[in-house]
Amino acid sequence: MANILTVDDSPSVRQMIKLVLGPAGHQVSEAADGSEGLGKARGQRYDLVITDLNMPVMNGLEMIRGMRALPSFTGVPIVFLTTESDDAVKQEAKAAGATGWITKPFKPEQLLAVVAKLVR
Amino acid sequence: MMDLDPTEIFRQEAAELLETLETVLLDLGQRPGDGDLVDAAFRALHTIKGSGAMFGFDRVAAFTHDFETAFDLIRKGRIVADHEIVTVSLSAKDYIRTLIEDPDSTDAIIGEAIVAELHRLVSGLGSGGAGAEAHEPEAAAPPAEASPEEAGWAIGIAFNPDILRNGTNPLGLLDELRDLGPCEVVADLGAVPELAALDPEHCFIRWTVRLHAPCPREAVEDVFMFVSDEMTLTIAPLGEAAPDAAEAPMPAAQAAAISAPPARKTPAAKTPVPAKPAAGEAPAAERPAPDKAEHNRRSDDKGSTVRVQAERLDELMDRVGELVIAQARLSQLAHVSNDLAIKAIAEEVERLASGLRDTTMGVRMVPMGTLFARFRRLVHDLSRDLSKPVEFVTVGEDTEMDKTMIERLADPLVHLIRNAIDHGIENAEARAAAGKPATGRIELSARYVGAQVLVSVQDDGGGLDTARIRAKAEENGLIQPGAALSEHEIHQFLFHPGFSTARTISALSGRGVGMDVVKRTIEAMRGSIDLTTVPGLGSSVTLRLPLTLAIIDGLLIRVGEGRYIIPLSAVEECLELTPADENRSRGRSFLSVRGELVPFLRLRDQFDAAGQPDPHQKVIIISTGEMRVGLVADQIIGSHQTVIKSLSKLHADVTMFSGATILGDGSAALILDVAQLVGLGQGRAETDKTMEAA
Numbered sequence: 001m002a003n004i005l006t007v008d009d010s011p012s013v014r015q016m017i018k019l020v021l022g023p024a025g026h027q028v029s030e031a032a033d034g035s036e037g038l039g040k041a042r043g044q045r046y047d048l049v050i051t052d053l054n055m056p057v058m059n060g061l062e063m064i065r066g067m068r069a070l071p072s073f074t075g076v077p078i079v080f081l082t083t084e085s086d087d088a089v090k091q092e093a094k095a096a097g098a099t100g101w102i103t104k105p106f107k108p109e110q111l112l113a114v115v116a117k118l119v120r
Numbered sequence: 121m122m123d124l125d126p127t128e129i130f131r132q133e134a135a136e137l138l139e140t141l142e143t144v145l146l147d148l149g150q151r152p153g154d155g156d157l158v159d160a161a162f163r164a165l166h167t168i169k170g171s172g173a174m175f176g177f178d179r180v181a182a183f184t185h186d187f188e189t190a191f192d193l194i195r196k197g198r199i200v201a202d203h204e205i206v207t208v209s210l211s212a213k214d215y216i217r218t219l220i221e222d223p224d225s226t227d228a229i230i231g232e233a234i235v236a237e238l239h240r241l242v243s244g245l246g247s248g249g250a251g252a253e254a255h256e257p258e259a260a261a262p263p264a265e266a267s268p269e270e271a272g273w274a275i276g277i278a279f280n281p282d283i284l285r286n287g288t289n290p291l292g293l294l295d296e297l298r299d300l301g302p303c304e305v306v307a308d309l310g311a312v313p314e315l316a317a318l319d320p321e322h323c324f325i326r327w328t329v330r331l332h333a334p335c336p337r338e339a340v341e342d343v344f345m346f347v348s349d350e351m352t353l354t355i356a357p358l359g360e361a362a363p364d365a366a367e368a369p370m371p372a373a374q375a376a377a378i379s380a381p382p383a384r385k386t387p388a389a390k391t392p393v394p395a396k397p398a399a400g401e402a403p404a405a406e407r408p409a410p411d412k413a414e415h416n417r418r419s420d421d422k423g424s425t426v427r428v429q430a431e432r433l434d435e436l437m438d439r440v441g442e443l444v445i446a447q448a449r450l451s452q453l454a455h456v457s458n459d460l461a462i463k464a465i466a467e468e469v470e471r472l473a474s475g476l477r478d479t480t481m482g483v484r485m486v487p488m489g490t491l492f493a494r495f496r497r498l499v500h501d502l503s504r505d506l507s508k509p510v511e512f513v514t515v516g517e518d519t520e521m522d523k524t525m526i527e528r529l530a531d532p533l534v535h536l537i538r539n540a541i542d543h544g545i546e547n548a549e550a551r552a553a554a555g556k557p558a559t560g561r562i563e564l565s566a567r568y569v570g571a572q573v574l575v576s577v578q579d580d581g582g583g584l585d586t587a588r589i590r591a592k593a594e595e596n597g598l599i600q601p602g603a604a605l606s607e608h609e610i611h612q613f614l615f616h617p618g619f620s621t622a623r624t625i626s627a628l629s630g631r632g633v634g635m636d637v638v639k640r641t642i643e644a645m646r647g648s649i650d651l652t653t654v655p656g657l658g659s660s661v662t663l664r665l666p667l668t669l670a671i672i673d674g675l676l677i678r679v680g681e682g683r684y685i686i687p688l689s690a691v692e693e694c695l696e697l698t699p700a701d702e703n704r705s706r707g708r709s710f711l712s713v714r715g716e717l718v719p720f721l722r723l724r725d726q727f728d729a730a731g732q733p734d735p736h737q738k739v740i741i742i743s744t745g746e747m748r749v750g751l752v753a754d755q756i757i758g759s760h761q762t763v764i765k766s767l768s769k770l771h772a773d774v775t776m777f778s779g780a781t782i783l784g785d786g787s788a789a790l791i792l793d794v795a796q797l798v799g800l801g802q803g804r805a806e807t808d809k810t811m812e813a814a
Contacts, residue, residue, distance in 0.1 A: 009163070009167065010133060010167040010170065010171050011133055012129045012130040012133045012174075012175065013171055013174070016171075016174055054163045054166045054167075056160070068285075074284075074285070074321065075284060075287050076287050077286075078286070078287060081170065083169055083173075094286065094349075094350075097285070097287075098286060099286045099288055099346060100345070104169075104173060104174065105170060105174040105181065117292070117296060118289075118292070120289065120291075120292040120295060
């Protein structure tokens, strides 16, 4: 199925994403911050990236911009996790190149729905 | 550790984060203005909040949210984290730990008090804010308060052109709509720019979708949740008026219905196709269709005919030739232009010009029968003079050829028929001895083969005497005695100037003028001549001729800076001259084409082309009859409809070129003389062979 990269400094969130998407047949790779995520994106193609925005070393926005600058990442959906319903954050992330978002906290069905929406 | 309890992971993680938070807060007490420390604290809180909610620690999440909200003000630089704030924050941190590790041992009151205190400190906004006011989950699932509409929705979709940039797949969204219920999807290509200006990473297609499902409006809106700010979306109940025309214009003429699933991603940027030619107009065929011409002639027989002076037809053909050249230039211009109107006109002119060309050539077409009729008398007279009774049979009188071709064909055919009667048909005694009927038979036939006409003269005489031709060739010093030659090669000497095997020179033939002239005439018409014979049963001479002289389909090639045309009818195939071929052929110029050795000529050498050859040299294999020769060129540009202009008298002695033409850009290109080049290549091959043998 899909090759998905999850970028989050929280192991529990990564674990949660893995627990939900793994059984659905997806291959989930992990990165602990934006810098690591971008490094992985340089080396491999992913079908979807799920990333947090607030992370040490390199935050999500910077990483999304970096990914969008990669020729291999045009057209790859990138969703960010946000606790903020703040539209300004969404706008900023979309301007950076994000495709969509998932609001934290999310239920497994919501995560699956978003993945199904973006990975076809 | 396969089945790690997710909450355990959260607990561990939270414990680490809280430790970090404590350190950060303590540091912050000493360096209140340090933005990095504030960021780090905020991040820790943020993660605790997000993960806490996900793993069911709702109280943790709620409290951390309020804590975070307060800290956000500090982060945004509105307040400096003073000693007091750090102290309250530390107690908040402790409270979070209690909530995680032993939630029952504490009361919400404590948390509320801490939050109230924090709020008082950071904003003076007073207390409150505790609890979960901001915690309605923003569910991605559609709200259930469905207001089922009777039939469904008419949806107008117009994305911003750069919608694809962020990984949104419009087709996926259309598919998602189809998941809601049956859809009729119509794509509007009206905004798609012309192909040259089309950025393939932009989406210019708009859609209107008729969704037949009683789903709530929100379900439709949710599909476009992520892109709602990058598009114009109109949703109207089905049955009402179509979506606002101003927002999603949908001129019926430009709307292209796409059957579900909407598959095509590449927008077809088509200009409206010009109307079909009016009925009765000649279709733009690649060459005049003989049956069509015949049909015209037949119908002319019934209807009225107009006699026209031949010169006028020639003039007409000339003009059409010029028109085709001018049209080629226009097409070239239109090709690089972005003006759709010019392109449309150029296409129209191209269609008309090619139709006019075919019609004009059709007018010039004359059936071979008019020519054949002339030979009846010739055969009759010859047969009487030579006392050889001959039956003259003609086949394919309906075959049509360009009028000038037929005229130029008359003399060669006279030669061939004379030869057939004089040399081919044996005298009465010989025929009787061979058990043949006393009356000889000569068949003159014409038929189409592709874009060419084959004209052959066949007799049922004794056939060619190969041994005698060989002896004669040796006598004339044309070959070394004993040289290994095939029968076919030996027969070619018949076309050699001054070559005659006739023992006695009759009034009609045997002087050795004839066959070489015939060959030269045919080759000048871009035709070829071939001779086959079966000893005792007769021989036949076959002329292979193009349908017309004025226009040919050519292959445009480049050698150095110059461009040249090879008549397409002579081209067998094009290959790349591989370095291996080049190395293997050093000094020998032979190419292996599917196991067969074909000699090749480097046109660069032949034409003394300046400059460096292109790295990948191309070989064009041309042939006349059975002879094949490869021509090495720098580049094969493509097929080119060529109007032939003859070379001036000054260039009468130029070999290798049979004419010139004017290309689309106005420059001239020389037309290669295939027969000459094949002869040259084969001659070269002979020399090489003998050198090799030596």
